[in-house]
Every structure is written in C-alpha cells, then in structure tokens.
Amino acid sequence: MGPEPVSGGVTLQRRNQQRSHQEGFLIEADGHLRGPPFTIPERAPRVLQSYIKQGMYFFVAKVNLNEQKRLGFTYLRPIQVAYESPKLMLPIRLGMVNAQGPQEMFVFTLTRAGRVETTNYRTIRLPTGIDVPEFVKPDFPDFYRKLFTKQHRREGQEAVFLEYCWNVVPNTPSCDPCTAPYLTAEELRSLGAFWISSTANLPGEAVLTRLHLRYDSDHFPEDLQFQVTADRENWQTRYVLHHPYSGTDECSQLVAYHRTVWDRRRKEAENYCDLTGSSMDDTRAKMRVAADWSVPYENATWWERIWKVMDGK
Structure with a gap:
C-alpha cells in the first residue's frame, strides 16, 4: 500500500490491520495530529518532523482493546521491527x-x-x-x-x-x-x-x-x-545477605561469634542508609536490634535457646 494521508497533515505508509491493533509508518508530520486513526499531543509534530528530516521513520500503532480482550491477552504483545542502520x-x-x-x-x-x-x-x-x-x-x-x-x-x-x-x-x-x-x-x-x-x-x-x-x-x-x-x-x-547461626548448639566461641555478627550488622545498617538515604533510627527499628546490635535470641541462656522461648527466635 502506498502513502496514505490522514488528518492533520500526517502521511502514513503501508498501513496494516492486525487483529489487536492497526499499524503504519509515519513519513510526514507537518500539522497537529487530531482525529482518527491516531491522536498525539499538540507539540509532537514538531518533534516528529525533526526526526523525519533525518530520514527516520516512526512506527505507529493503535491498540484495539476490545479485540485484545477477546483474544485473551492481558498484556500487549511485543512488536518486533528489523532494520539495518549505522546509527x-x-x-x-x-x-x-x-x-x-x-x-x-x-x-x-x-x-x-x-x-x-x-x-x-x-x-x-x-x-x-x-x-x-x-x-x-x-x-x-x-x-x-x-x-x-x-x-x-x-x-x-x-x-x-x-x-x-x-x-x-x-x-x-x-x-x-x-x-x-x-x-x-x-x-x-x-x-x-x-x-x-x-x-x-x-x-x-x-x-x-x-x-x-x-x-x-x-x-x-x-x-x-x-x-x-x-x-x-x-x-x-x-x-549480599548474611544469615547468622541461630541453632541451639553451644560452643566456647559462640560469644565471640556473636560479637562479629553484631559488628557486621552495624556495617550493614550503615550500608543501607548510604544506599537508600534512610535514617539510622528507622533502619535499626527494621532490624529489631538492641543497642549493641544483638537480637534477643543471641543474649539468651543456653536453656532459653533450647526451649526457644525468646522473642526474635
């Protein structure tokens, strides 16, 4: 199909009717695009014309929502365009x-x-x-x-x-x-x-x-x-997320291990604040940590850990 004028000083080339949309290549845009089949903002023709003067084409498509619904598509299907260009x-x-x-x-x-x-x-x-x-x-x-x-x-x-x-x-x-x-x-x-x-x-x-x-x-x-x-x-x-040990086994290095966990939590909180702009108070509240960066389970006695009666287990 050859170039086909539409309203507002716009020319479409090779317009096709698909099941869920109609499409074409925009090759002229020297007016305000108003009315069917395509409606675009008032300032768009000037921008479009600057591209078209460079020898570029714009692919335009109008979606048929009723047909899309009838075909059972929730999202718009992708439109693939193949071309060769040094740009x-x-x-x-x-x-x-x-x-x-x-x-x-x-x-x-x-x-x-x-x-x-x-x-x-x-x-x-x-x-x-x-x-x-x-x-x-x-x-x-x-x-x-x-x-x-x-x-x-x-x-x-x-x-x-x-x-x-x-x-x-x-x-x-x-x-x-x-x-x-x-x-x-x-x-x-x-x-x-x-x-x-x-x-x-x-x-x-x-x-x-x-x-x-x-x-x-x-x-x-x-x-x-x-x-x-x-x-x-x-x-x-x-x-990176680190999940500290929270089991019930006891060892002589458990207290020292917990101290390394608390130091790491402090650094994780600092990282989070730097990455997101959040306050340290809000971050600590989300982490549910004590002043020393521990959680209740880590300060529990061995029998409390076994019975798992502490909050934050």
Whole structure:
C-alpha cells in the first residue's frame, strides 16, 4: 500500500490491520495530529518532523482493546521491527512530549562484541557486592527503588546506569547467581541475535547488557546514542545477605561469634542508609536490634535457646 494521508497533515505508509491493533509508518508530520486513526499531543509534530528530516521513520500503532480482550491477552504483545542502520541510538524526545514527570526506562541489548554504553550521557555502574540487612530480602523492590532514586539524584539526574552485563551462552547456565532461566539458542535468535546457531554444537555467544535510566526533558534533552565496547567482563548488581547461626548448639566461641555478627550488622545498617538515604533510627527499628546490635535470641541462656522461648527466635 502506498502513502496514505490522514488528518492533520500526517502521511502514513503501508498501513496494516492486525487483529489487536492497526499499524503504519509515519513519513510526514507537518500539522497537529487530531482525529482518527491516531491522536498525539499538540507539540509532537514538531518533534516528529525533526526526526523525519533525518530520514527516520516512526512506527505507529493503535491498540484495539476490545479485540485484545477477546483474544485473551492481558498484556500487549511485543512488536518486533528489523532494520539495518549505522546509527545505534534510541529516540526518547517524543515520549517526553506529554509525559507527566520523569519516566523510567530499561534498555536491553544483545551484541557480539561486548557491553553497550551511552556516548552522550555518562554510563555509571550501580553499587554492587554490598552487605545489606536481612530485612531487605522480603522488601527488595522498595529497597531497590530507594537505592536507584538515591543514585539518580547523586549523579545530577542525568546519568544512565549499568545494571547487568553478561556473556550469554545458549543452553549453558553461566550466571552467578542465576536470577532467571538461561536463554536457549532459539530464544536468542527470536530476540534478534541472528549470529547464534540453533543447530551447531558451539552456537556462539551474545553479550546481554541492561541499562536503566530515569529521564525528563530538563536532564535528557538529546536522544540516547550508544556504542558497543570490547568489554566482555561479566558484571551485575547484587546485594549480599548474611544469615547468622541461630541453632541451639553451644560452643566456647559462640560469644565471640556473636560479637562479629553484631559488628557486621552495624556495617550493614550503615550500608543501607548510604544506599537508600534512610535514617539510622528507622533502619535499626527494621532490624529489631538492641543497642549493641544483638537480637534477643543471641543474649539468651543456653536453656532459653533450647526451649526457644525468646522473642526474635
């Protein structure tokens, strides 16, 4: 299908009707996009036109919610687009036209050569390998949100953060620790890693990079520009929990051991406060520790430990 004018000075090319959405490529945008089939904010045409003058196309899609519901999909299915270009970039300015505050973005890349980073914004590794209190485990989402917010502000709200970089070998668990099932050769190929063989004994490798940013127009006025580095070192953000001994056995070194646990708890609390910006009083309350960083069970007598009558056992 050739170019097809729609309302507001917009031209769509190769419009297709799918079951759950209709789609097309935007090739002109010199007016305010109003009315069917697509409606976008008033300031968007100017931003779109700046891209189109660079010879870029925008894929636009309108979701049919009724059809989506009828088909039984809870989430929108991903739309894959394949193209070849010397530019490794991601346009983000259009998404900020009607944004109500900062937006969160995760960028996943698969490459043959190595880790991916941004060239026009600083790429910074998040703190990793740090001991944190035990209460973080059931409360990890809140902990990580606070941590990211603190690092985001510390870097002036204009940095891109590296969360993960790993050599992915199909069908071979090479992670430490593994946080999700490892990817198969077929899955990697479906994600665009065309160099991975689905039949060879040595299918090849792919470097998976995950970047995380929180952006708005004041701090991210430019689109994201990327480069592929030669860095293939496995790296990930991880936070360490220590679970002290809480059994009933007695030994001559138990008191000395508890003192090392208390020293470690103090350091874990300091780490948590530094990572999240939380106060020490609030952190100690969550840890439920005494002034010496002990929990009741550790100050109990041997018979109380056996009978397990103390709080905090």
